[in-house]
Amino acid sequence: MNYSTLKKGLVLSLVAATGIATIASAQDSTAQDSTAMSSPMSTSTSMSSSAKVFGGRAQYRTWSIGINGGVLAPIVAIGGANDFNKWDVNLGYGLNIRKQLGNAFALELNGVRGKLSGSNDASLYGAGSTAKDFETQLQYAVDLRGVVNVGSVDFLRRENSVGFFVTAGAGYIAYNPKVTLGNGTVVDQKGMYGGNDGYGNSKTKSGNDKDYIHSFYIPVGVGVKFKVSERVNFNLGYTMNFVDEDNVDGVYAKGTSKDKFSYGYAGLEFSLGSSSKPSLEWSNPLATMYDELKDPSLRQEVEALKNRVSNVEKAVEDLKKDTDGDGVSDQFDKCPGTPAGTAVDGSGCPLPAMTAPMADSSNVTxxxxxxxxxxxxxxxxxxxxxxxxxxxxxxxxxxxxxxxxxxxxxxxxxxxxxxxxxxxxxxxxxxxxxxxxxxxxxxxxxxxxxxxxxxxxxxxxxxxxxxxxxxx
CATH class of the missing domain: 3.30.1330.60 (OmpA-like domain)
Known part of the structure; x- marks a missing residue:
């Protein structure tokens, strides 16, 4: 594939995707503005308010699917040894399914297809069997990776529209390298692998597949996502893939070295689930906590509790009230209004007159x-x-x-x-x-x-x- 043509196509694809994202964002903003005009609370605030602290994942949308496209290259950004000194960029495309386990972490299943290619300068190969160029078909590269959202807790904003993420995981790849030697011979082992890779190396993990070599690989990546709407994200990412083999390009030139390739992509991701629920990956726990603490129903419960406490305090004061000062509270005083100094019984009624002579005699004695x-x-x-x-x-x-x-x-x-x-x-x-x-x-x-x-x-x-x- 011509590099210039590919670059132009990729730029046009990114512009188109950005345009779609911008239009969708504008439509979503218009919808939110209309809602805000009819209600004092914005749509995003309403959705955030529907979630409760420690309410579990069931109150959020946690599943999403995505499509992406970009460029594949037989190199990675951190460098390292390569069997070919010139590398090409080729079109790649993929799918992903994500399960958000928390606001900051998710598990994602990814699949990518495409091809890798590269070549050597003429001065580096001769009339012998030295490799001139290669082209490797990626039948599939499937992996399960963890995705960590960076900065998901924000003390300055209720809700962000831009987020960063890092990824790492493990995967399984199937590929077929085709090599052109310096003398023009094309080496293509497709259909002949089976128990080995066609280069004298045992490939028991290939099973009975004669068309493709199979191996494990480790993907490590970074990216940025843009919230287009409550349902759609626009993602830009870069993933380095480290393969557990040295023949992805069809050459065992370094012996113990391992091949690698990278995938730079742009894609759209669509959140699944009920529209009444917010998306967990964009949730801010601080905003959720604030909404719950400021919930009007909670304030009403607090006020009701204050009233109940006041009523209890008033009831206690009423129990202690003793208007006539006879030592028996009004609540239990069966003879209210007794004169001061009058001897009364436990019910607040005056004692019989027979106690008076005894009192007089006690004064005398x-x-x-x-x-x-x-x-x-x-x-x-x-x-x-x-x-x-x-x-x-x-x-x-x-x-x-x-x-x-x-x-x-x-x-x-x-x-x-x-x-x-x-x-x-x-x-x-x-x-x-x-x-x-x-x-x-x-x-x-x-x-x-x-x-x-x-x-x-x-x-x-x-x-x-x-x-x-x-x-x-």
Missing amino acids: GMESIQFDFNSSVLKTESYPTLDKLSSSLRENGGKANLKGYASSEGTAAYNMKLSKDRANSVKTYLVNSGVNSSQVMTKGYGEANPIASNDTEEGRIQNRRVETARN
Whole structure:
């Protein structure tokens, strides 16, 4: 093939492909602009918002197919030994199928066909058997490679339209070299390979194929892709292929060296799957995370949670509210509005009048009784005036106070003994916190012992839940 003609054809092909990409991009941009005019959110943002962090690959389009065309050459960009000092460029074409496993990595199956050719200067061959030129038909070169997208995480842009990638993998190739010797003899072994390659080398991995030599190769490549639309990519790439043989060009000139060839291509890639899903290879995890955090439904859930917390806090405050100050919260106070200082039971109702003479007698004898609610060692606010008076007396006049704790007969004797001690210690803690020296206060629990009223009635049990204070 004439090099100049091939170059012109390739340039025209690239221009045509670029034109198609530009038209498709313009159409896609127009469609997105129209959508943006009817909605405050652009198409790309809507598609990004449909994906969730840790939502899995099922929420994306992950399959794509592509076609490509370009030039094949029996050299690679990194150089190395060659059996011919002149090389030609020839047309190659291929297909690929890609499965995107993540936003930055994919597996790709590639297949390429075409031919390779090259020649030597006349000064390098003579009338003998030295090779003059070669032409190798690539029946196929099929490989599975990993594709790494470079820069798929972007902190500056929500979505990119240009991406770079690197590839590497392993493949299997079938080829037939035809060599023209310096004396004009053409060596073409097609149809005669079978168990060897026609050059005296065993080719058991060729099996029964008599037309082509088979071998393994390693492809390594780089490229750039352009997002034409949500469905179409335009790719430019270059792949170096390192073959595990030294006869791709039909010559074993270097003995232990291995042949190689390259493929530079341009192609279109088409994403498969539902249009409602974004493409995984163009996804930006940062944008997906941002969309999820800014999701209106999530904000609504947060606000609803705040309201629920506020309601709980208000309910707790309502439970603590005690309007009449009798020590029983309004929620459980069956007798609201009792006068200040009135002795009440656990339901907030005044105690029977029979306790009044006892209170009067305690004032006369110097003994005070501090009442407690059922199963509680928490001081009631109505006890504070009595305790403040006792504290003032101990601080000003010295002396000691004996605190005797008691309980009603509900529960076990062991539990009531502990409860009576806790009640006495609650009174001591109040006195010490008010300035009384700890050594001035003695405490002792008596449990159910020494009731001052019958434990058979609630009125009697209320009186027995007490701490008696006495001055020494």
